[in-house]
Amino acid sequence: MTSTQNIEQASTALDSIMPGRYFWEDLPVGFRYRTSSRTITEADIVSFAALTGDMNRAHVDDEAARSGPFGQRIAHGLLVVSYMAGLNTRTIVNQLLEPSMLALLGTECRFIKPTLAGDTITVDIEVVEARPSSKPDRGIVKFRRSAVSQRGEVVVECFVSMLFKRREAV
Numbered sequence: 001m002t003s004t005q006n007i008e009q010a011s012t013a014l015d016s017i018m019p020g021r022y023f024w025e026d027l028p029v030g031f032r033y034r035t036s037s038r039t040i041t042e043a044d045i046v047s048f049a050a051l052t053g054d055m056n057r058a059h060v061d062d063e064a065a066r067s068g069p070f071g072q073r074i075a076h077g078l079l080v081v082s083y084m085a086g087l088n089t090r091t092i093v094n095q096l097l098e099p100s101m102l103a104l105l106g107t108e109c110r111f112i113k114p115t116l117a118g119d120t121i122t123v124d125i126e127v128v129e130a131r132p133s134s135k136p137d138r139g140i141v142k143f144r145r146s147a148v149s150q151r152g153e154v155v156v157e158c159f160v161s162m163l164f165k166r167r168e169a170v
Contacts, residue, residue, distance in 0.1 A: 020096070020099075021096060021097075021099045022097045023165055023166055023167040024100070024130065024139030024140075024141065024164040024165065024166045025139075025166060025167050026167075027097075027141050027164070028127065028130060029127050029128065029130055030127065031126070032124065032125065032126045033091060033093045033125050034124050035088055035090065035091055035123040035125070036090060036091075036122070037120050037121060037122040038083055038086075038087055038120065038121060039118065039119070039120040040075050040079070040116075040119050040120075040121065041117060042118075044075070044079065044117075045059055045060075045075050045076065048075075048076050048078075048079040052076070056076075058070070058073065058074055059073055059074065059075070061073070070114045070116075072116065073116075073117070074114040074115060075114075075119070077109070077111045077156065080115045080156045083121065084123045084145050084147050084156065087121075088145065091125075097164070100164045100165040101162060101163075101164060102138060102162075102163040102165060103162065104162055105140065105162060106160075106161045107160050107161075108158065108159045109156060109157065109158040109159075110158075111155075112153075112154055112155055112156060112157060113149070113153055113154070115156070119155070121148060121149055121150075122147075123147055123148070124145070124146045125143055125144070125145050126144045126146075127141055127143055128144045130142075133163065136166070137165060137166050138163055139163075139166050140161060140163055141164060142159055142161045143161075143162070144157065144158070144159055145158045145159075145160055
């Protein structure tokens with residue numbers, strides 16, 4: 001079999017298992033998926049500080065951070081939240097949802113444990129609420145996104161509410 005035939009077979013197999021688009025109805029409460037992982041580096045922390053102007057000493061000052069509550073510099077919480085969002089966008093589930101996404105409605109985050117340079121996070125995502133909106137062609141989904149370190153500890157938990165198209169008006 002040629003490599004072209006292999007690619008065609010793989011494409012056909014994907015087409016048969018992926019309808020190409022998920023809607024609000026495809027996200028029942030309890031639906032879960034997991035992202036790939038990403039290691040947060042010293043360079044990430046320094047770059048985020050420069051990009052945002054957030055020069056809080058807990059992130060950029062070794063000496064001050066050593067005498068702080070964590071004993072060392074930590075990653076910005078919003079850096080971790082940004083990476084959580086980025087890891088989510090790379091999932092097949094998110095790619096199937098993108099054509100039906102209408103809006104991000106809100107994000108609420110809790111920073112449970114510090115994230116350090118060298119920590120590797122994976123994001124566990126679960127649908128915790130799904131309800132119709134006031135318009136019959138739309139629905140609202142609330143996801144819990146949990147950033148889990150290589151130690152198996154949840155370091156950040158976010159609740160993300162999004163508006164999606166519905167498959168058909170009810």
